[in-house]
Amino acid sequence: MGRIDGRVNRAVDAWLEWVPKWEPAAYRARTRLCRRCTGSPVLVASGIPEGTPHQVKHALVSRVQRIVDRLVEEYTEEHLPMLHSELSGADMWRVGGYDPAAGLDPEYDGLDPDPEPAEAGQPFLFTLAGLAADVQPEPPLPRPPLSQQEKDQLRREIELADLRAADVGNEVCFALLGHRPRIVSAIDRFVEPQVRAMLDELSRHLEPPA
Numbered sequence: 001m002g003r004i005d006g007r008v009n010r011a012v013d014a015w016l017e018w019v020p021k022w023e024p025a026a027y028r029a030r031t032r033l034c035r036r037c038t039g040s041p042v043l044v045a046s047g048i049p050e051g052t053p054h055q056v057k058h059a060l061v062s063r064v065q066r067i068v069d070r071l072v073e074e075y076t077e078e079h080l081p082m083l084h085s086e087l088s089g090a091d092m093w094r095v096g097g098y099d100p101a102a103g104l105d106p107e108y109d110g111l112d113p114d115p116e117p118a119e120a121g122q123p124f125l126f127t128l129a130g131l132a133a134d135v136q137p138e139p140p141l142p143r144p145p146l147s148q149q150e151k152d153q154l155r156r157e158i159e160l161a162d163l164r165a166a167d168v169g170n171e172v173c174f175a176l177l178g179h180r181p182r183i184v185s186a187i188d189r190f191v192e193p194q195v196r197a198m199l200d201e202l203s204r205h206l207e208p209p210a
């Protein structure tokens with residue numbers, strides 16, 4: 001638990017350093033739902049007001065999501081040999097240039113210009129669905145098909161990884177609750193005034209000519 005607290009603390013610190021640099025100029029209204037943010041328990045736990053621009057919310061969700069991903073990776077590496085070898089095979093392939101978003105700052109991580117709509121009936125974000133989607137494309141080298149026994153083991157390991165992800169997600173959200181005051185005050189101080197100025201500007205343009 002202490003380990004997660006420390007990571008969440010550092011993620012919030014990094015986000016708080018980034019927030020004052022946020023400008024609406026860099027902000028584009030989205031017409032489609034963001035898979036990562038929609039229904040995210042991280043957003044609820046963070047206390048970020050609903051009307052906050054998506055990019056600001058997304059930056060925090062991405063940083064926190066990285067903690068969950070990393071901890072689940074560590075768990076997989078230690079305890080789930082079969083899933084680990086599946087995923088590291090997929091990773092090796094990604095290094096080959098498949099993933100155009102690799103190495104992006106977390107603020108832009110997952111900000112696909114044209115993301116797929118959120119899947120209905122899958123509101124919980126801490127699943128391996130995202131990883132599975134990455135593994136989906138065919139690997140470059142053909143390999144022998146898995147035996148039934150191997151398939152069963154892989155399925156069990158995926159279930160365990162999902163359970164672990166849910167546990168870690170809950171712990172991370174719980175840790176985040178303690179940071180609500182400073183998250184909310186950063187929004188009030190750095191984001192709200194800019195949003196208000198934008199709305200004022202907009203309403204000036206909308207006023208009928210005298």
Ligand SMILES: [Zn+2]
Nearest residue numbers: 034036037058
């Ligand atoms: Zn988002």
